[in-house]
Amino acid sequence: MEPEEIREGYLVKKGTVLNSWKAVWVVLSEDGVEFFKKKTDRSPKGMIPLKGAALVSPCQDFSKRTLVFKLTTEKKQDHFFQASHVEEREFWVKDIKRAITCLQGGKKFARKSTRRSIRLADTINLTELYTLMKDQDDGVKELKLEQENRVFNHCFTGVTVVDWLISMEKARNRPEALMLAAGLLNEGFVQPAGDRAKDGAESAELTTFLDHTDALYYFADSGFFCEGYSSDEDVLLKEEFRGNIIKQGCLLKQGHRRKNWKVRKFILRDDPAFMHYYDPTKGDEPLGSIHLRGSVVTAVEFVPDAKKYNIDGNLFEIITSDEVHYFLQASTSEERKEWIKAIQAVSKSGK
Template structure:
């Protein structure tokens, strides 16, 4: 099964601009698509003879240097996601060198899960807002882990919901979810367990942190001198994060920006994914109006391709954004609308 995710591709052959693309890792190459729904890729990077450098010292990017001496740069939405990509890409390159076929490991075969176990259904139940595993903001070693939970919590939930008869069965199921990518390790301890051997090891501990693969997980550092985050507007829980195209206010050009949405106070911050952790700007969402649009005033026709939406703040500032897919646009609009109504 190929590894699929969306990254940023800055390496336009003519212009060094960043673009959001959908990337598929196969057994012998990296294919990238303009949209997730596209049937054919825009291009393909062969992995035979390639080397992988991560983190890349230039802008902190990940780089693939192919056998044809061409450099390709990629940026993940956050560090944890980058590390998972690096791990799978290195395995694919190693398999090519050894003449083996790369494929993600089958958890069912490796840990002998019963045939009746459906990990996708189990994951859906775990994410249920009312009856699933609760996502929390946890502190550990001067860091704040948003939207995560402990390994012990997962084991307790599996047993309490009668998905497992005992701790051993619960650990088997949790390991299956981890190996299949439904759960991801968040802290240093859980990462060590995930990388400890041929198969990942899930830790039944209160200090081992994990998060849902498609959640709004994000890790933030504390000030070395204070026990509070540096700015009030960064105190809120991270509701959603990801990359969108944003239209500039002056030149009206479109650039890829990483967006982080927080709920209380209600802010969305946007960043240049090639430059550090300092935001380029913020949008105070309290009282804002968020709607889908099909047209952007003053935009060049070839700059836009659907999936647009607009944020109008309480002081009448207009922001035009573009998502990669219609479904992603719907998710962003829903999340921002909820925060604009409930946050301060």
């Protein structure tokens, strides 16, 4: 019998020979991880056996890359993968760890309801805690804070986090709250924003989270951005990033000139209504943005000028108010429906 497929999707993988990072299509089965150059390829570029393997997450071997996890085979070969956002990494890590555990015990794969933290007590679930912290009504409030001639948007102080954990009875005292906050920081749920917080995160101390009013942090999946005092044009550009993140993930995008398809990371924000796209293998600077106010998005079955081998269904088109056409491809029909629904809602309500 063929091994059951558990999860599939786009991840960025570090080359085993060269140090280049490339977006690949990854398929997790009960006994291994296969990765393909393209989703439509029939033969994988490689296969990583899970028997005897170990997984490390977060992997902090690369200072400029967050959301990386490391999969080490029984023969001590390291494979590095990078997700596009926190939830995506958590889904992959949870399922890979469970697959490894099931292999060790000779059991068939079955998901557990929650993932336990290794560093913290068994009763602590950092994923659930992160969700509570991001709650619009009762969570940690995201603010615009000024520090050293820079403005930090959608962030908060270390003191705010510690106070919230105690007030919500997630910790009995400040040292306990500090341990929880350090766990959130180390797992990538919370990121350091200003220089003070970054210095603390990169220090050799066990507890890297700082309980200070001048230590700034932000949620990994928030609309955080930093701006200096600059020209009006630059400030206008930064306005695009003020909205809350509604949805994010990787999609295939057709280029406007060469008509070739490439994996891009997309972040959809609501007010103002913008969809930014990035090269998932590189930094946080967007390659471009789509202003969605007044746009039309529909599912399509055909794309002009598309090469035949790239057509694999689940296509949709965005037509902006300026009559610019964008052709995108989701991984599944369900994912296509989710993106279309989210974009339609933002295009009607956002500025």
